[in-house]
Amino acid sequence: MSTAPPDADELSRRAGEFLAAHDPAATEPLEFLRARFDAGLAWVHYPEGLGGLGAPRHLQPAVDRRFAEAGAPTNHPERNGIGLGMAAPTILAFGTEEQKRRFLRPLWTGEELWCQLFSEPGAGSDLAALATRAVRDGDAWTVNGQKVWTSMAHEARWAILVTRTDPGVPKHRGMTYFVCDMTAPGVEVRPLRQITGEAEFNEVFLTDVRIPDEHRLGEVGQGWRVSTTTLMNERVAIGGSAAPRESGMIGVVAALWRDRPELRTPGLHDALLRAWVETEAARLTGARLRQQLTAGEPGPEGSGAKLAFAKLNQEVSGLELELLGEEGLRYDDWTMRRPTEVDFTRRSPGYRYLRAKGNSIEGGTSEILRNIIAERVLGLPGEIRVDKDVAWKDLPR
Amino acid sequence: MSDLLYGEIENDLRASVREVLGDRAPWASVLAGTERDEPCDAALWRTVAGELGCAGLPVPEELGGAGATWRETAVVMEELGRSAAPVPFLSSAVIATAALLAAGERELLAGLAAGERIAVLAVPFSAAPGDVRTTVEAADGTLTGEVTSVADGMAAEVLLVPAGDGLYAVDAADARRTAATSLDMTRRLADLAFSAAPARRVAEGTGAVRAALRTGAALLASEQLGLAERCLDDTVAYVKTRYQFGRPVGSYQGLKHRLADLWTSITQARAVARHAASCVAADDADTPIAVAVAQAHCSAVAVKAAEECVQMHGGIGFTWEHPAHLFLKRAKADAIALGTPDRHRAALASLVDLPPA
Numbered sequence: 001m002s003t004a005p006p007d008a009d010e011l012s013r014r015a016g017e018f019l020a021a022h023d024p025a026a027t028e029p030l031e032f033l034r035a036r037f038d039a040g041l042a043w044v045h046y047p048e049g050l051g052g053l054g055a056p057r058h059l060q061p062a063v064d065r066r067f068a069e070a071g072a073p074t075n076h077p078e079r080n081g082i083g084l085g086m087a088a089p090t091i092l093a094f095g096t097e098e099q100k101r102r103f104l105r106p107l108w109t110g111e112e113l114w115c116q117l118f119s120e121p122g123a124g125s126d127l128a129a130l131a132t133r134a135v136r137d138g139d140a141w142t143v144n145g146q147k148v149w150t151s152m153a154h155e156a157r158w159a160i161l162v163t164r165t166d167p168g169v170p171k172h173r174g175m176t177y178f179v180c181d182m183t184a185p186g187v188e189v190r191p192l193r194q195i196t197g198e199a200e201f202n203e204v205f206l207t208d209v210r211i212p213d214e215h216r217l218g219e220v221g222q223g224w225r226v227s228t229t230t231l232m233n234e235r236v237a238i239g240g241s242a243a244p245r246e247s248g249m250i251g252v253v254a255a256l257w258r259d260r261p262e263l264r265t266p267g268l269h270d271a272l273l274r275a276w277v278e279t280e281a282a283r284l285t286g287a288r289l290r291q292q293l294t295a296g297e298p299g300p301e302g303s304g305a306k307l308a309f310a311k312l313n314q315e316v317s318g319l320e321l322e323l324l325g326e327e328g329l330r331y332d333d334w335t336m337r338r339p340t341e342v343d344f345t346r347r348s349p350g351y352r353y354l355r356a357k358g359n360s361i362e363g364g365t366s367e368i369l370r371n372i373i374a375e376r377v378l379g380l381p382g383e384i385r386v387d388k389d390v391a392w393k394d395l396p397r
Numbered sequence: 398m399s400d401l402l403y404g405e406i407e408n409d410l411r412a413s414v415r416e417v418l419g420d421r422a423p424w425a426s427v428l429a430g431t432e433r434d435e436p437c438d439a440a441l442w443r444t445v446a447g448e449l450g451c452a453g454l455p456v457p458e459e460l461g462g463a464g465a466t467w468r469e470t471a472v473v474m475e476e477l478g479r480s481a482a483p484v485p486f487l488s489s490a491v492i493a494t495a496a497l498l499a500a501g502e503r504e505l506l507a508g509l510a511a512g513e514r515i516a517v518l519a520v521p522f523s524a525a526p527g528d529v530r531t532t533v534e535a536a537d538g539t540l541t542g543e544v545t546s547v548a549d550g551m552a553a554e555v556l557l558v559p560a561g562d563g564l565y566a567v568d569a570a571d572a573r574r575t576a577a578t579s580l581d582m583t584r585r586l587a588d589l590a591f592s593a594a595p596a597r598r599v600a601e602g603t604g605a606v607r608a609a610l611r612t613g614a615a616l617l618a619s620e621q622l623g624l625a626e627r628c629l630d631d632t633v634a635y636v637k638t639r640y641q642f643g644r645p646v647g648s649y650q651g652l653k654h655r656l657a658d659l660w661t662s663i664t665q666a667r668a669v670a671r672h673a674a675s676c677v678a679a680d681d682a683d684t685p686i687a688v689a690v691a692q693a694h695c696s697a698v699a700v701k702a703a704e705e706c707v708q709m710h711g712g713i714g715f716t717w718e719h720p721a722h723l724f725l726k727r728a729k730a731d732a733i734a735l736g737t738p739d740r741h742r743a744a745l746a747s748l749v750d751l752p753p754a
Contacts, residue, residue: 246749257751258750258751261752264752264754265754266754268754269751269753269754270739272751273693273742273743273745273746273751274693276745276751277690277693277694277745278694280669280690281665281666281669281690281694282665284401284668284669284672285664285669287401287668288401288402288667288671291400291401291402295402301664304657304660304661304664307657307658308661367654370650370653370654370658371650371654373660373661374653374654374657375653377657377660378656378657379633379637380633380636380637380645380647380652380656381645381647381648383648383650384644
């Protein structure tokens with residue numbers, strides 16, 4: 001066991017040693033990923049024995065680059081964003097030692113995918129209004145309810161689940177958080193077809209689902225506190241990418257502008273340049289946010305980053321359709337499918353335009369994010385709350 | 398990627414400039430100054446430029462400067478933007494200084510760096526970095542012609558005039574100067590006329606003028622950032638205390654969401670302005686793009702912030718007694734200064750290969 005947390009040089013040395021001992025080309029991918037986890041080089045800021053070495057978080061990208069350059073197999077983060085971005089940090093913060101040892105390794109290697117059973121038909125932005133009931137029954141809980149907008153539910157082995165365990169107290173106090181086995185009897189996943197024609201997410205019906213008490217995450221009644229950790233990590237996961245200039249939607253439209261002079265009009269030129277400037281401003285803001293994190297002085301800029309991203313993606317994908325004119329009238333495929341990842345660039349302009357409409361709803365609506373900025377950053381008075389001191393069971397629904 | 402944060406020295410510099418401006422340029426005194434027939438606040442200028450050493454920040458030590466960079470100067474610009482202080486810092490300590498640095502003109506530079514002399518580049522304040530047209534002719538060491546709408550033209554002792562084949566220094570006393578009634582009451586314009594005015598050539602070609610306008614445009618973004626921050630701060634403070642219908646108006650989502658959007662734009666403006674300042678400081682290859690982006694973005698943010706400040710203050714925001722109008726006038730003039738957003742977007746179009754229709 002080391003005493004001081006490893007620095008950049010130490011991590012680089014360990015990564016080098018690991019790669020020398022495990023030839024990426026000759027090692028079976030899953031075996032390689034498990035060994036990388038066991039060596040503490042999976043997420044270096046996690047504790048030893050749980051995939052990390054207790055190193056500073058900002059040293060992770062250099063380690064990832066080192067492995068990528070060596071041609072190491074990936075754990076397909078695009079397929080397990082909820083597991084890696086939200087479930088893992090929540091389990092780390094609130095899980096028992098046994099839960100951490102059971103769940104984190106197969107989560108990181110991608111052997112077990114995760115989904116998030118949070119939103120309900122009656123509780124989206126107002127998550128604490130949720131109605132899915134969990135009732136104690138000896139060493140287990142019996143769960144009944146309906147969740148919605150659940151990405152990856154059709155692939156996931158496990159879910160993070162938040163439930164109501166005490167309807168007699170105000171809504172934030174009567175919630176409890178669990179890990180739910182998606183293969184348990186009574187879990188039914190139904191595809192939910194959306195605006196693009198495909199079913200990227202699902203409805204999940206929970207009927208008398210038994211969850212052992214050892215799969216409870218945090219104390220009974222502490223579900224809101226645990227959920228807050230998940231949601232904070234969700235926004236960090238969404239805002240933290242390091243994109244080069246002209247990446248994403250603006251790159252798609254700029255390339256189209258250069259390749260197809262016959263489509264150009266003066267008005268669209270102006271709109272394109274305005275969007276180009278806005279995208280560059282958002283990119284530089286993201287770069288500054290990362291510099292702040294590295295310097296250990298995190299700012300609240302992350303909440304604005306998601307807001308700006310959603311607005312831009314919607315504007316620029318709409319611009320692309322107008323630029324295409326007649327071609328913009330067509331769509332690639334309305335077939336109902338169940339994709340496991342979202343990739344804007346592999347689908348048609350029409351898909352991009354429609355899918356972008358989700359950006360201002362998923363992971364916190366733009367309206368909720370504006371409330372958060374106004375109240376927590378600018379210190380403006382909170383919304384008038386009529387539900388604060390009322391027992392959940394007495395609230396109008 | 399350039400360093401977009403502020404260092405310890407920059408934070409210290411900001412604190413001392415903000416303290417001085419808080420004492421010497423509260424908005425009531427800035428407003429009172431607009432009623433006087435003085436081209437700028439000369440006493441404040443001596444303090445900021447000379448005593449605090451802000452005018453010499455980007456000038457090498459052997460020329461009497463501090464040997465710092467345009468990054469530190471940009472922090473001073475942010476603070477000046479926050480107060481709309483009527484001093485010729487942008488004109489003399491940024492634009493004229495950048496021209497003289499590019500020209501390698503040592504004698505004039507030392508006086509500017511010490512804050513002892515004020516020089517301005519004699520071009521219309523609306524000139525974009527690519528504008529090198531001149532309306533002045535040079536012959537036998539004299540200049541003849543007219544230049545309109547020169548920022549701080551009445552405050553200047555030395556006029557740096559692009560003419561013919563280069564850049565000339567003219568003693569302001571040798572020009573006929575007419576004060577203009579300016580939209581921005583805190584940065585006044587003047588029309589200049591030269592009639593065989595004695596002139597000394599300080600640079601050949603147009604390089605020094607281009608460098609000066611580019612540096613000015615880059616650092617103007619920091620002034621716009623500071624102005625926008627001030628407008629947001631004042632507005633947030635006001636909507637917390639102004640009650641209507643029994644609650645602070647800042648509790649209404651209609652206002653909260655607009656202020657959240659404004660905060661998001663200002664957050665972006667900070668990254669963009671820092672990038673532009675860092676690029677000119679390092680003479681980075683990305684400078685032309687960084688400057689065009691900064692002016693296209695920060696101009697709009699500053700105007701929006703000032704407009705929201707007026708609107709969300711309600712009737713009081715429309716009065717002469719409230720400082721909001723000083724910021725609105727400065728913001729709109731700044732949007733036109735050194736190239737409108739549209740001019741900068743057009744420049745960008747060729748820089749990033751997005752040709753017009």
